[in-house]
Amino acid sequence: MDIAINTGNSKYHVDKNGYYGRFGGAYIPEMLYPNVEELQTKYFQILSDPSFQQEFDALLRNYVGRPSPLYLARRLSEKYNANIYLKREDLNHTGAHKINNTIGQILLAKRLGKNRIIAETGAGQHGVATATVCALMNMECVVYMGSIDIERQAPNVARMKMLGATVVPATSGSQTLKDATNEAIRDWINNPVDTHYILGTASGPHPYPDMVARFQSVISEEIRKQLKEQTGSELPDYLVACIGGGSNAAGTYFHYLDEPSVKIIAVEAGGKGVHSGFSAATTQLGKLGIIHGAKTLLMQTDDGQIVEPHSISAGLDYPGIGPMHAHLYESGRGQFLSATDEEALEAAYELSKLEGIIPAMESAHALAKLKDLPLKKDDTVVLCLSGRGDKDLNTYIRHMSK
């Protein structure tokens, strides 16, 4: 896998100062400078090292189960009158794309000489992916999680504990993801020498957005090869992905950003409706602000307080968006849509019945917009099926009776 390609001439990749257009950068407390600076100066060199890439590739192949299949969904294609391919990240070990990033970051942490890992988690998916790689690499693992989320997500808390992680409740603020992130940052400030912070999405201070995008870029590298084998061309007409912080989307788009014929579609969580007050459609509702170390689009009140987001899917329930995506939105390179909770549920049932695949609630948001694309008969669509639906069964069952 070539995770260290030179993207220096691209308008859509990070620039040498850590920005995507006017978004990105590293807006961090002074006490975090040493940690973040160490990453900034070393990450690219480490990712470029052939022995690093060999170890990353081998684990992706033999532990995660990559390459993940690119599957032509025939019945779904018939229904929407186009050729729809699903990139099956749901078949990865631990059930989603998140493991690609945690494998990359744990190998990086080893090379930085760290022996302790911290992470934040909301629904617990990133916490589980982090606890998994810590077990694999024999590293101490501390996961911060809002105390409300700990109650809501008991099975994932049990998984993390079984994998040997310590789960620490974040009891401040709304006791959810953004508070857990604040606690993780506080821990990192107190433990700058031995600890690496495995951030779970394509946000945070530079270099995290680029680093996470590169670990996830295996997705689009595989798509190019697989699509060529199956259709004769590496280039689809549409790429579709859901966006929480933006890591599965960044991975899906990465090797296509500079292919202007490929249309990039990003789907945010519309919640109960974009203007209902219960939504996580950041590009439509957000303004320029700073969250968790990055300048980006962010849902906030007029005096700059973060607005609590809402989505039926925990993975999309975030008030910001990674800086790469804020730039794709503002530059017009990406088209941003939103799907409501209701639309996503319908799409999840539809995929289950048409293809025998139960998608994650997050991925169902991407599926829900197939009906809104101006598809033509010979169009090729590649949609990132970011994860599987086992974790969402309770939500699905609750809505089945309606």
Ligand SMILES: *Cc1c(COP(=O)(O)O)cnc(C)c1O
């Ligand atoms: C966490 C998660 C997401 C959202 O995170 P991104 O960083 O935006 O990809 C999407 N799908 C699944 C299955 C997830 O677990």
